Amino acid sequence: MAPSQTIEVLLRPAVELYTVAVCAAAALLCVAAPWSLALSPLLGLGSAVAFLAxxxxxxxEAWTILRYRRNIRRLPRYVMTSREVPVSQQRLFVGRGFRWDQRHTHRLMQTYRPEFRRYVEPTAIYRVARRLEERLEFAPFPASSIRKALGWDSPLNPTRPLPPVGGMPRLHGIEPDEVDVTLPLGERVGHSLVLGTTRVGKTRLAELFITQDIRRRNPAGEFEVVIVFDPKGDADLLRRMYVEAERAGRSGEFYVFHLGWPDFSARYNAVGRFGRISEVATRIAGQLSGEGNSAAFREFAWRFVNIIARALVELGQRPDYLLIQRHVINIDALFMEYAQHYFATHEPKAWEMIVQIEGRLNDKNIPRNMIGREKRVVALEQYLSQVRTYDPVLDGLRSAVRYDRTYFDKIVASLLPLLEKLTTGKIAQLLAPDYADLNDPRPIFDWMQIIRKRAVVYVGLDALSDAEVASAVGNSMFADLVSVAGHIYKFGIDDGLPDTMPGVKVPINVHADEFNELMGDEFIPMVNKGGGAGMQVTAYTQTLSDIEARIGNRAKAGQVVGNFNNLFMLRVRETATAELLTRQLPRVEVYAASMMSGATDSSDPTGRTAFTSNTQDRVSSSSVPMIEPAHVVALPKGQCFALIEGGNLWKIRMPLPAPDPDEIMPKGLQDLAAAMRRNYVEADDWWQNADASEPREPTLPMGLDDEAQS
Incomplete structure (x- = not known):
């Protein structure tokens, strides 16, 4: 095969084998009978070496053809245990593949030509074997043994079935020479977007990235922060994270927050930490609808929650969902408590006058708008109207209690259902933790603490059970992360701590699976400005329409997508999503050979020439897209196109996971993972045929259960 040919043709018979056979026979003849070729034994030996070379x-050259033809039909198996995943301080390992260029487009176009069909489609014996498997599915012995023999997954089986990954193997088989594909860690600050339909390998790719993030150390020996948002709750992902944290010696900094399993979950106050007090109202009111007439109600809810949060902070109390709900329902109690706190320090004698005013009140002299409220509240309001006391918190509470009670209940009607969802049952213990309860072994964390400890956090939001609560908590966490990122950007992660080095940034790896279910307006500044604080977001979702449907605005959806510099495109079912990749690629020239022949009769009846003929081989070129959306739709499971490092197109396949023999979890997390598997029913993993079933997880001795929960 001469590589300098104008048109490269690899789908053809390996005619080089004829030359190999002749050379082998000639070499044997030169050694065994050099006299037959009029050669001396020494010259015969030299000739044999020349023939063999x-x-x-x-x-x-023949092996190149044979390997290419084999890869077009079936790719070699690519299996890797988690221990074998390479971890680098400079690059992120993605898989094996090749950089796509014009040659690969040309080769792919050739596979669609009818003359090459026999090299691309399954062989006749393969098709017969699959039909026999179907017919013998319910056959008795010994016919059932024939079916097992036909489906034997071994290289020794000439009718070995293809792996259950679907798609077209030719998309990756057109380049036999694979290399390890990596992404420079410096590019991750530009954020990464992974698109792929259900059950095509997004979670496997996430496991690959998360494994490296958990085990990676910087040159100073420090780990990186890893935060994983998993709306649906994937037990295998939780198991993988714990195993890698244990293997890296980070099990003491491993936190599990799961709304569906509050007994095993760590606790988190979504509104307990803030840079500005107004952030509390933003995180809560941001979950309310802002479209149409709802915008006015959301603005009022924001103002009302902000008044409550300011009062709680002035009273020395940490805001949480339970306290805010309690005071939304009964603002009078907070008004009286704060007034007592304020007058105790500013006007100690004010209560004597307030008690006198309260004693003179009756049903006739209470203002109409204050009917239904306690007399002490009415007396406070009347006293404040008589004296010139300026306190912004007290004035805000006073303006709230002056609303008519019926009108007030109407305008906060949209806020109460949200707070009810977040404070019902055991979820209230997770989102409004009791910091004074020393008997509760479940840890309480906040994002600044997580970042300073270089911890690993798994956030399961149980979206399959209650999507609205999952979305509200997820949005609050995102908003809290954005606030923390802003603080880190300005002051660093060790602000206020002694003996710290200013300006040190820690990579914060945020993996958001099904992020369209969690995102809101809070997500846009995270991907837009969070990179300055070291935040590296990797988002996983199915289609672009999911993002647009969640935000409700095409321009904002484009704004979100435009902030992802790295794109990993697995198989998708939406053409518009596939075009996000294909429209960014150039067109290339592909070549095709055509043979033309013709004959022309002679017009001279007396001439000696009856006709003339000619035969021509022509090479033509045409401009085609580098890849089409149809190629993205036909990707096998576990494979993707990647647009990384400034628009370089790579074709990648991820390694199939092989079970590790020492994957042990504490009993508490074993029970949690087992319960998640029982309750979250999903399709079979596409990589199950890669190896034998996973080993049974051994039960640990007593005492490690408490360790898992601490």
Whole structure:
């Protein structure tokens, strides 16, 4: 095969093998009977070496053809245990593949030509074997043993079935020479977007990235922060994270927050930490609808929650969902408590006058708008109207209690259902933790603490059970992360701590699976400005329409997508999503050979020439897209196109996971993972045929259960 040919054709018979056979026979003849070729034994030996050298060259060329034809039908198996995943301080390992260029487009176009069909489609014996498997599915012995033999997954089986990954193997088989594909860690600050339909390998790719993030150390020996949002709750992902944290010696900094399993979950106050007090109202009111007439109600809810949060902070109390709900329902109690706190320090004698005013109140002299409220509240309001006391918190509470009670209940009607969802049952213990309860072994964390400890956090939001609560908590966490990122950007992660080095940034790896279910307006500044604080977001979702449907605005959806510099495109079912990749690629020239022949009769009846003929081989070129959306739709499971490092297109396949023999979890997390598997029913993993079933997780001795929960 001469590589300098104008048109490269690899789908053809390996004719080089004929030359190899001749060279082998000639070499044997030169050694065994040099006299038959009029050679001396020494010259015969030299000739044999020359023949073997030339045969080796032709054999290498023949092997290229044979390997190419094999890969077009079936790719070699690519399996890797988690221990074998390479972890680098400079690059992120993605898988094996090749950089796509014009040659690969040309080769792919050739596979669609009818003359090459026999090299691309399954062989006749393969098709017969699959039909026999179908017919013998319920056959009795010994016919059932024939079916097992036909489906034997071994290289020794000539009718070995293809792996259950679907798609077209030719998309990756057109380049036999694979290399390890990596992404420079410096590019991750530009954020990464992973698109792929259900059950095509997004979670496997996430496991690959998360494994490296958990085990990676910087040159100073420090780990990176890893935060994983998993709306649906994937037990295998939780298991993988714990195993890698244990293997890296980070199990003491491993936190599990799961709304569906509050007994095993760590606790988190979504509104307990803030840079500005107004952030509390933003995180809560941001979950309310802002479209149409709802915008006015959301603005009022924001103002009302902000008044309550300011009062709680002035009273020395940490805001949480339970306290805010309690005071939304009964603002009078907070008004009286704060007034007592304020007058105790500013006007100690004010209560004597307030008690006198309260004693003179009756049903006739209470203002209409204050009917239904306690007399002490009415007396406070009347006293404040008589004296010139300025306190912004007290004035805000006073303006709230002056609303008519019926009118007030109407305008906060949209806020109460949200607070009810977040404070019902055991979820209230997670989102409004009791910091004074020393008997509760479940840890309480906040994002600044997580970042300073370089911890690993798994956030399961149980979206399959209650999507609205999952979305509200997820949005609050995102908003809290944005606030923390802003603080880190300005002051660093060790602000206020002694003996710290200013300006040190820690990579914060945020993995958001099904992020369209969690995102809101809070997500846009995270991907837009969070990189300055070291935040590296990797988002996983199915289609672009999911993002647009969640935000409700095409321009904002484009704004979100435009902030992701790295794109990993697995198989998708929406053409518009596939075009996000294909429209960014150039067009390339592909070549095709055509043979033309013709004959022309002679017009001279007396001439000696009856006709003339000619035969021509022509090479034509045409401009085609580098890849089409149809190629993205036809990707096998576990494979993707990646647009990384400034628009370079790579074709990648991820390694199939092989079970590790020492994957042990504490009993508490074993029970949690087992319960998640029982309750979250999903399709079979596409990589199950990669190896034998996973080993049974051993039960640990007593005492480690408490360790898992602490």
């Amino acid at each position: 030339f045969g080796a060259i032709r054999l290498r």
